[in-house]
Every structure is written in structure tokens, then in C-alpha cells.
Amino acid sequence: MSEYRIDDLARAAGTTVRNVRVYQDRDLLPPPRRQGRRAIYSDAHLVRLRLIMNMLERGYAFAQIHEMVSAWESGRSLADVLGVEEVMGRSWAEQAPKVVSLPQLREMFGGELTQRNIRRALDQKLLERWGARFVAPSPQLLEAGRELVQLGVPLARVLDLAEQLQQDVDRVSALLVSLVREHVLRVGAGAALNDEEVARFSDVVARLRPLAMSALNAAAARSAERIIPEVLGDRLAELLEPGTTSDGAH
Template identity: 25%
Template sequence: MQSKSANSSRARPVRSPDSTDPEITVEELSARTGVSVRNIRAYQTAGLMPPPRLKGRLGLYDHEHQGKLELIRDLRQQGFRLDTIKDMLENTPEGAWSEYSLISGLFSTTFFTVEAPKRKALSEMASHWATPATPEQKERLSQNGLYRRIGPDEVEILSPALERIGIQLAELHVPLDTVLDLQDELIKHTRIIAKAYVEQLFLNLAKDVAAKAESAKAKGKPTDGNVVEPLKALFERLRPLAIGSISAAFPVVLQQEFDRSIQKQLKRLK
């Protein structure tokens, strides 16, 4: 069961656009999606969204624009770069934007987490070390991606388990700067692995499911037109495999790196 704070931090619910919706202005599109007018136009310039239909000098947007924009918004919130998003959009079947936007909202922020976030005052961060954390250290703690600011002096710890590991390292008298360096390296490399899994595995399989649904619809085969449930079932199977693969590989790599380091030390002593 997710905590109240975890549920409140989820991405905004995504409304499935109705194909009968009237066309809207860029200001109305901005209000519906929470994306600024400036960013909407920047996404058009970058080729992520098609231009609006012009009615005189007025640009009008439809449900397809909104679906794409909601997806772009959610992917940006999850850390994807514009060039990566553009590639993803170019390889997604036409007409599937609203479904993808729903999927992004469904899985965003809480689908892959294994424990509820925990709130803590920023002033209490690093309180387990003998000396108080410096402003620079507190800033590092609040910006490495494991914490989400929710107030001037409050953060949401996204991995309480990792915080508990940090506390145990403090008890072993590991300096705070060393722990922060290790966390930075952890985030840097696991983010690379996570992006590879998302882009090469999850999104590719998602595109296959959506493409099959569109193909079945085009051929007049019976279909409910909903790809969310099949994708949820697929991702439920993929999630433990992706997370488990890291747990399975890391002990082997850790042992190999330990052995290499020992051999280097022995060579220096000769």
C-alpha cells in the first residue's frame, strides 16, 4: 500500500482525449497539460509536435496534439532528453499517443518503486555523522535524484532503504563525503542501466503491443482498443526481471573488482 505522500507525488492524472473534442488554442492546451506556451512552441520547433491547424492567424490544436504533449511532459519529468523523446515519438504508431500518455501516467513515479517514500526535514539530513553537514553537503543530498524537495526545509526520500544503508555506513565511521561520492556513482551508473532497460526493453515491447492493437483494429478484428491492461501485465512480468538482473550481476562484478584491486595491491608490495 502506497503512503498518502507517495500517492500525492504521482504525476497528474492524464485525461484520455476524446476524438470529438473541439480544437483549442495554445493557451487552452497549456492550461490542460500544465506545459508552458513557450515550451509547447519549443517542442514544435524541435520537431516533437506537428504545427497547429491555422484558422486565419489563429493556431488550433486537437486531441492528437494534447496526447503527444502529455507524453512529452511525462517523459521529460522522468528525465528523458528531447532527442531521445523525438526518436521514441518517431517510432511510435500514429494514433497511439493518447494510449501512451495514459500508460506514462499510470506507471509514472510509483510503478517501479518497492517502498513508500519517507519525508524528512533537510536540516536533519546527515544527522548521523559526528559533525553537522555543510550547506554544500546538504545541497548534494537534495540534488542527486534520490530525494524530492517538497518544501523549503523538507524532502521526500525516494529510497528509505538506501538511507538506512547510509546510516550504517555512518556507524562504521565512513565520511559523509565518501558516502555522497558513492551515491553519485551509484546514481550515475544505475541511471545508464535503467535508461537502457526502458528504451531497449520496456518501450520497444510497448510499441509492439500498441502496433498489434492498431493492426487488429485496422483489420476489423474484435478488440477493446485498450492497450493499457496488456502493457500493465507485460510490465508486471518485466519489472522483477529488470530489478533482479542488477541484484544478480552486482555480486559477481563486485567480487571481480575486489580481486583485481587485491592483485594490484599485492603487485605494488612486491
């Protein structure tokens, strides 16, 4: 489970420290765990914070959000509620983040590593600042980008692809999760969940991660097997055609 200081929590959720304190003052966000003089927040706080922000964006007032949160917590301890939220907020990445320095990035991407491309990578969360260095949340994506640049694809186009790819994967993942929500986690409006249903909810959410990964990986593999020959087949045929030179002349 990750641990956050208040500024780290705000940055991870895309909000401000001031907003985090406002939500705490209104009893929407549980208090942090105290470790000496330090206030420590968890993944559960991050999930709750994102839920609050989502509900605010959808037009709910503070009082309405507080009423819903109170209804959700009714009949069970804060630890029970945070237990469910920790499952939802747990990092599902199979890879550990990688710390990279600016010289290392220059070595990887050469002259393609412009200030504009760095800003775009930060905006897309492909890189995060960590003091004078950077953190790549997904080293696999970073390595894939390096390979594409080494093949001759401009880094700006690689970043375009990464942005589009994330949007497409988010859409497909949302479809899968929506199916589970509709057919597996159906709860009547305003109905309170008992302890058994809370445990089942946590179990279903935990099982979604390998299910989503398996489905997306399998679909990507099938797509690559089909699309690569379709897109490159004509070029391969040209290369194999007798008497064809590199410039296409006979």
C-alpha cells in the same frame, strides 16, 4: 497511484507550472481530475509530461507532438490511454519514502552534514524538501550513506559514489529496456495499436519492473562476491601475516 497538485507535478517533472499550463492549453496534457476546487493530477499525467518534455528536447514542435498524441489516442478513450501511461509511471520502488528532520539528519551524519552536501543531496534527488523537513525517496540509500559515513568515508565522497552509481544503473536499465523494446514491442512506424496490443503493452511494461529488479540485484550480488575479496584481499593477507603489526612493521 500518486496524486499531485500542479506545483507538485511540475516539480516532479523538473519543469514549471507555467509550462504545465501551456501544454494543457495546447491539448498535449489531459485535464486534471477535479475534487471540489482542487485539480488533481496522477502518475499518468507525470509520464505524459515527461514524454512531452523529452520530445521537445529532441526538436519536435508542438504541432508534431499533438499529431502523435492524437494518433496514439485515436480509436480509444482517454481512460484507455491513461491506463497505459499509469503503468509506465507507477512507482516501482519497494520502499516507502521516509520523512526526516534536519536534527535527524545531523544525528545521522554529524559534522559531515554541511550546507553544500545538503544541496548536493537535493540536486541528486536523494532528498526532497517537504516544508521544514525532508523526504528521502529511498530510505535504503539514506541508510547506506549513513553506514559509509560511520565507517569513516567522507559524505562528499559518498555523494560522488551515489551520483556515479545512479548513472551506471540507469545505463544498464536502459540497455535491458531497449532489448525489450527492440525484440518484444516492435511496432511499425505510424502503425496504430489495437486494444489487444495496448493490453499486451501494459502487461509487458508491468512485468519489466520485477525483471529489471531481479537482474540488477543478482548482478550486484555476484559482483560483490567477486570484487570485495579482490579489492580487500591484500589487506586481509597483511592482517593475517604472522608478526605484522597495525602499522605494517615486523
